[in-house]
Amino acid sequence: MTKKILIVGVGGQGTLLTGRIIGNYAMSKGYDVKMSEVHGMAQRGGSVVMQVKYGEKVYSPLVELGEADIIFAFEKLEALRYMPFLKKDGVVISNTQQIDPMPVVMGMAKYPEDILDDLKASCEHTCFIDALSIAKEIGNVKVVNMIMIGAYAAYIGDTIEEWESIVEKTVPKHTIEMNKEALRRGYSAYLGK
Numbered sequence: 001m002t003k004k005i006l007i008v009g010v011g012g013q014g015t016l017l018t019g020r021i022i023g024n025y026a027m028s029k030g031y032d033v034k035m036s037e038v039h040g041m042a043q044r045g046g047s048v049v050m051q052v053k054y055g056e057k058v059y060s061p062l063v064e065l066g067e068a069d070i071i072f073a074f075e076k077l078e079a080l081r082y083m084p085f086l087k088k089d090g091v092v093i094s095n096t097q098q099i100d101p102m103p104v105v106m107g108m109a110k111y112p113e114d115i116l117d118d119l120k121a122s123c124e125h126t127c128f129i130d131a132l133s134i135a136k137e138i139g140n141v142k143v144v145n146m147i148m149i150g151a152y153a154a155y156i157g158d159t160i161e162e163w164e165s166i167v168e169k170t171v172p173k174h175t176i177e178m179n180k181e182a183l184r185r186g187y188s189a190y191l192g193k
Contacts, residue, residue: 002055004063008082009048009074010099014145017170018072019050021149025166026054034061046102047078072152074131074144075099076115083122091125093151093190095144097132127151129189135182143182150186160187 005022009015016037023033031054051063068086073079073094086092096116103109112118120126131147146167153163164180171179 002053002058003070004068005052005070005072006063006068006082006085007050007052007072007074008078009145010078010101011046011048013048013074014142015048015050015074018074018145018149019052021163021166021170022052022152023054024170025163026052028162028166031055032058034058036061047081049082070152070155072148074148076119076128077101077112079119080112080115083119086123089125090123091127091155092119092123093127093129093148093155094119095131095148096128097130097144127155127190129186131186131189134185134189138178138182138185140178143179146179146182147186147189150183150188151190152186153183154187154190160184163187 007015007019019035019037023035026033033054036051051061053061063085065084066087069090071079071082071086071092075097076094079092079094098111100111104111116128129151131144132141134147135141135144149163153160160183163183167179167183168176
């Protein structure tokens with residue numbers, strides 16, 4: 001069975017690194033992996049989407065509407081924006097962070113209210129984590145993605161040690177310990193839900 005994951009966020013949140021880590025993890029398990037990325041207006045705080053598919057044999061990296069097993073979101077509006085891609089019994093794992101898109105910043109639109117309620121109403125299986133607050137406790141807001149990866153590892157039922165090994169091989173050496181702490185904190189946050 002092929003696992004189809006849509007990783008969504010805003011430029012600068014580590015969406016592409018997260019896709020690489022999940023892809024590396026899947027390859028370490030012997031799966032065929034395909035990935036595709038869409039940057040959009042990433043440099044200006046726009047959407048970034050990473051599609052990751054893995055399984056026995058994967059022919060295309062693209063996740064079509066209604067096909068995603070998981071929407072993995074670093075920002076709650078991005079989770080809502082990509083809900084049409086989630087399959088009927090899919091899962092949403094989302095950071096609760098709000099990052100105002102440019103139309104909101106410019107006063108041309110309002111940030112939607114009740115996004116988490118809308119996500120719950122649209123999806124039977126949701127997990128929301130305040131990864132930004134955890135990252136601030138750790139001392140670096142750039143580890144939000146690692147916190148979310150830890151939550152994903154807990155969701156799929158893997159041991160944290162397997163993921164720590166992949167992170168060690170992927171991130172710069174001077175950030176390994178901080179990233180591993182973030183990974184463990186996300187894992188615990190998911191289990192505590």
